[in-house]
Amino acid sequence: MSELHLKNALDTLKATGVRITPQRHAILEYLINSMSHPTADEIYKSLEGKFPNMSVATVYNNLRVFREAGLVKELTYGDAASRFDFVTNDHYHMICEGCGKITDFHYPALKEVEHFASHVTGYKVNSHRLEVYGTCPDCLEQKNKQVL
Amino acid sequence: MSELHLKNALDTLKATGVRITPQRHAILEYLINSMSHPTADEIYKSLEGKFPNMSVATVYNNLRVFREAGLVKELTYGDAASRFDFVTNDHYHMICEGCGKITDFHYPALKEVEHFASHVTGYKVNSHRLEVYGTCPDCLEQKNKQVL
DNA sequence: ACACTATTTATAACGATTATCAATTAATAA
DNA sequence: TTATTAATTGATAATCGTTATAAATAGTGT
Numbered sequence: 001m002s003e004l005h006l007k008n009a010l011d012t013l014k015a016t017g018v019r020i021t022p023q024r025h026a027i028l029e030y031l032i033n034s035m036s037h038p039t040a041d042e043i044y045k046s047l048e049g050k051f052p053n054m055s056v057a058t059v060y061n062n063l064r065v066f067r068e069a070g071l072v073k074e075l076t077y078g079d080a081a082s083r084f085d086f087v088t089n090d091h092y093h094m095i096c097e098g099c100g101k102i103t104d105f106h107y108p109a110l111k112e113v114e115h116f117a118s119h120v121t122g123y124k125v126n127s128h129r130l131e132v133y134g135t136c137p138d139c140l141e142q143k144n145k146q147v148l
Numbered sequence: 149m150s151e152l153h154l155k156n157a158l159d160t161l162k163a164t165g166v167r168i169t170p171q172r173h174a175i176l177e178y179l180i181n182s183m184s185h186p187t188a189d190e191i192y193k194s195l196e197g198k199f200p201n202m203s204v205a206t207v208y209n210n211l212r213v214f215r216e217a218g219l220v221k222e223l224t225y226g227d228a229a230s231r232f233d234f235v236t237n238d239h240y241h242m243i244c245e246g247c248g249k250i251t252d253f254h255y256p257a258l259k260e261v262e263h264f265a266s267h268v269t270g271y272k273v274n275s276h277r278l279e280v281y282g283t284c285p286d287c288l289e290q291k292n293k294q295v296l
Numbered sequence: 297a298c299a300c301t302a303t304t305t306a307t308a309a310c311g312a313t314t315a316t317c318a319a320t321t322a323a324t325a326a
Numbered sequence: 327t328t329a330t331t332a333a334t335t336g337a338t339a340a341t342c343g344t345t346a347t348a349a350a351t352a353g354t355g356t
Contacts, residue, residue, distance in 0.1 A: 018302095019302065019303070019352095019353070019354090021302095021303065021304080021352085021353090023303090023304075024303095039343090040343080040344085041343085053304085053305070053306095054304080054305080055304065055305045055306060055307090056305095056343095056344090057304080057305070057306080057307090057344090057345080057346090058303080058304055058305070060343090060344065060345075061303085061304085061345095062303095074226070076224065076225060076226030076227070077224060077226070078222070078224025078225070078226070078230055078312095078313095079224070079230075079312070079313060079314090079342080079343080080342095080343085081342085081343060081344090082226055082343085082344090092261075092265070094265050094269045094271050094273075096271065097274060103269045103271065105264075105265050105268045105269055106268075107261060107264060107265070110258075110261075110278075113240075113255060113258075113278070113280065114280060116253075116255060117240070117242050117253050117255070117280045117282075118282070120253045120254075121242045121251045121253055121284075122284070122285045123242050123244065123251065123280075123282040123283060123284050123285070124282050124283045124288055125242075125280055125281070125282040126245060126281050126282045126283065127280075127281045127282075128278065128279060128280045128281065129277070129278065129279045129281070130258075130261070130276065130277065130278045131276060131277045132261065132262060132265045132266075132271075132273055132275075132276040132277075133273070133274050133275045133276065133277070134265075134266065134271040134272050134273040134274040134275075135271060135272045135274065136269075136270070136271050137270045137271070140272055165333095166333090167321090167322055167323070167332095167333060167334070168322080168323095169321080169322070169333095169334065169335080171334090171335075172334095187312095188312085188313085189312085201335090201336070201337095202335080202336075203335070203336040203337065203338090204312095204313090204336095205313090205314075205315090205335080205336070205337080205338090206334080206335055206336065208312090208313065208314075209314090209334080209335085210334095212314095226343095226344095227311080227312085227343075227344060227345090228311095228312085229311085229312060229313090230312085230313090297356100298355100298356080299354105299355095299356085300353100300354085300355085300356100301352100301353085301354080301355105302351100302352085302353075302354095303350105303351080303352075303353090304349105304350080304351070304352085305348100305349090305350075305351090306347100306348095306349090306350100307346100307347085307348095308345105308346085308347080308348105309344105309345080309346070309347090310343105310344085310345075310346085311342105311343100311344090311345100312341105312342095312343095313340105313341085313342090314339105314340080314341075314342100315338100315339085315340070315341085316337100316338085316339080316340090317336100317337095317338100318335105318336095318337095319334105319335080319336085319337105320333105320334080320335065320336090321331105321332105321333085321334070321335080322331105322332095322333080322334085323330100323331095323332095323333090324329100324330085324331090324332105325328105325329090325330085325331105326327100326328085326329080326330095
């Protein structure tokens with residue numbers, strides 16, 4: 001099924017008039033197969049075996065292309081490096097404050113909040129961002145060990 | 149009432165063993181009176197009249213102190229500068245994608261989402277972040293003008 | 297094959313933030 | 327009040343993620 005995602009993504013790019021270069025193909029493939037919301041640098045490092053000459057700029061440039069095509073979401077974290085998430089269906093992120101792990105979870109889109117916000121502020125609403133922060137099971141276990 | 153906020157904030161700091169310097173006093177005061185979710189640099193520039201010798205580092209350092217004391221929330225935006233929000237009551241942010249303006253709005257805290265997420269992922273939930281993105285009335289008006 | 301444009305690569309530049317460290321200062325106790 | 331001392335400040339350099347630039351390369355259509 002990741003095959004299908006890749007094919008759809010490539011079609012979307014073609015339709016927008018974007019060339020499919022080997023680098024773009026590889027970055028997309030990596031994003032789709034990755035379960036880990038990688039940073040640009042992680043993608044860069046993971047592909048340097050296949051593309052010893054690829055520049056970091058290429059990764060950034062193409063992530064922007066993908067973002068503008070709606071294929072990829074950028075998760076920004078202030079000073080820290082952005083993480084990139086291949087867009088499949090609507091889901092939210094649960095983020096561990098201990099180790100930084102990101103776990104996806106599904107939840108019916110919060111359209112009521114959008115409507116409410118639009119009504120109160122007079123804005124035309126476009127999208128929203130929701131993240132939940134906490135401690136993952138692994139880090140919880142670690143904490144328990146420390147107490148003993 | 150902003151007087152009260154300031155007094156409470158100073159008490160909180162004292163209780164944590166943090167010294168009240170003139171710079172800290174001024175930064176806190178500015179944050180409380182500001183309706184605009186300022187960046188560190190905006191705070192720095194606004195106070196350079198009063199403190200011609202104050203360093204940007206001091207602003208950053210103290211914003212971190214305030215954040216760690218729970219007095220201030222940092223709103224991070226990837227590459228762009230963080231904005232700082234004096235913590236009063238729970239509210240969310242509506243952000244204009246046109247001009248960057250931030251408008252507060254109140255909404256009953258999304259505890260159900262937290263519970264749901266905790267149940268599904270096994271994390272211990274701590275907090276969440278919700279932001280709504282759209283276009284503010286001013287920018288909407290501008291867009292309408294352009295169409296004519 | 298040719299010209300034209302998109303893309304890549306390498307590198308320099310940028311901007312926000314943090315680290316460093318000597319100089320200063322607020323809080324505390326004598 | 328004054329002395330003491332650890333916290334804080336201020337100036338500057340350093341860091342890090344990201345973007346701009348410009349030359350080299352690769353596709354694409356004629």
